[in-house]
Amino acid sequence: MLGSLMEKELTTPQQYPLTLTALVAACNQTSNRDPVVDYDKGFVLATLDELKAQRLVRFVLPSHGRTAVRYRQVIDEATSIDPRHRALLAVLLLRGPQTIGELRIRTDRMAQFDGLKDIEHELERLASLNEPLASRLDRGPGQKEERWACLLVAPVPSEGVGSGSSGWTEREETDDLDRKSVV
Numbered sequence: 001m002l003g004s005l006m007e008k009e010l011t012t013p014q015q016y017p018l019t020l021t022a023l024v025a026a027c028n029q030t031s032n033r034d035p036v037v038d039y040d041k042g043f044v045l046a047t048l049d050e051l052k053a054q055r056l057v058r059f060v061l062p063s064h065g066r067t068a069v070r071y072r073q074v075i076d077e078a079t080s081i082d083p084r085h086r087a088l089l090a091v092l093l094l095r096g097p098q099t100i101g102e103l104r105i106r107t108d109r110m111a112q113f114d115g116l117k118d119i120e121h122e123l124e125r126l127a128s129l130n131e132p133l134a135s136r137l138d139r140g141p142g143q144k145e146e147r148w149a150c151l152l153v154a155p156v157p158s159e160g161v162g163s164g165s166s167g168w169t170e171r172e173e174t175d176d177l178d179r180k181s182v183v
Contacts, residue, residue, distance in 0.1 A: 001027055001047055002056055002152070003093025005073035006086045010110035017060045017070035020044065032106065034095050075152075079133065084122055087111035089133060092150035097137055099145040123148050 004026040009016045018026065020041055027039050039047075048071055051057035055078055060070040076086060087110035091103055098106065100116050100123070113119050126134035137147045 001044065002051060002073055002075065003090045004029075005057065005071065006075065006090035007094060007110065009073065010083060010087055010090065017072035019068045019070055021068075023048075023071055032094060079129070079131075081126070081133070084111040084113065085126055085133075088119070088122060088126065088148075089150050089152065092134065092148065093152065097147035097149040099147055101145070103148065 001023065004023060005018065008018055008022075008026050015022065024039060024041055024044050027037060027044065030036050048057055048059070052059065056073060056075055058072050058074050060072055062068060062070075075081065075089075076083075081089070084107075087107040088103060090110065091106045092098060095102075095106065100119050103119055103123075104113060104116060107113065107119075113122070123134050123136070126132065127136065132151050135149050135151050137149055139146050
């Protein structure tokens with residue numbers, strides 16, 4: 001959910017913060033997601049409460065003629081990261097580990113980078129924080145390039161969710177819930 005909120009803030013600022021219905025649709029979107037999920041409103045609300053307790057999400061009460069509560073991420077306040085970092089983290093949260101080239105293509109609508117070296121530099125900055133938010137992964141068998149992963153969440157098991165192509169290893173069920181919640 002956090003990744004969906006970050007993505008929508010950067011790609012559709014005119015519709016941000018999101019209503020519950022819009023957030024459910026963003027989470028359940030089938031394009032640019034791995035794994036693809038099918039959350040209901042109850043699960044989304046419960047997870048929003050958890051994220052609010054962690055000070056990563058704020059509820060925006062209705063005002064100025066609006067009738068619905070809206071939701072916004074505040075990871076930038078919790079971690080002091082800029083929109084370019086949020087774009088990188090959003091893609092990593094929504095799609096799993098990515099190469100620098102994949103990140104350049106998939107962050108194109110969210111942030112401007114001056115090339116692959118610029119993206120790598122920003123990822124290294126995220127990895128060098130006191131509490132790192134990204135990590136470089138070794139090349140896997142058959143892979144030509146290293147991948148980067150988001151450290152905000154625990155890995156999701158690939159079995160039974162989405163396409164399973166993200167390369168995550170299987171973990172305990174509680175880690176799975178944590179990962180899904182943040183997406």
